[in-house]
Amino acid sequence: KAGVTQTPRYLIKTRGQQVTLSCSPISGHRSVSWYQQTPGQGLQFLFEYFSETQRNKGNFPGRFSGRQFSNSRSEMNVSTLELGDSALYLCASSLLGGGEKLFFGSGTQLSVL
């Protein structure tokens, strides 16, 4: 069974640009959640999607958005990039969300110059 796949693995952008990250969950998983991790910081929750609907949202500005498709694949978009957006972005999938075990992808390392 394939794991959670995130693309691209690395990304370099400049301030003001926008970026789209992709996450393919484990087959059959309907919940996809996104997290931001900066050096020395814990995982900060961005949002969770379940059956194409955003179910929860963290405390991030509106520049951060996402969506989920009918096949449960999810994308995250960050517009008007700032230097502080440089981070490892992780997505995780689970069958139904809740307190289930999360299966994480390897992340997308975003560098904003």
Place this chain on the structure above:
Amino acid sequence: KNQVEQSPQSLIILEGKNCTLQCNYTVSPFSNLRWYKQDTGRGPVSLTIMTFSENTKSNGRYTATLDADTKQSSLHITASQLSDSASYICVVSAENTNAGKSTFGDGTTLTVKP
């Protein structure tokens, strides 16, 4: 407010030694507690899950304990190996919660030196 606090923030031990990581939480009503291991530049991987009725659970050289009364958990690593160098994250979920409402600790960074 639900909170998870982990200690120490970082730890350095010699290969072959044991260590214990701590996790204190105030999540309520409690459903389960998970320990994840995150290697540098990778996503976290689940090590163990503890539910209310469980006191101890082992996964190889990793042993997790839970004291639901004091709301504390520990992760004990026996006979450490260089590959144990990683960040260990404690995640606590409340009942009737969605993935986004699980509470994450900031992690303990463990370095095992030869």
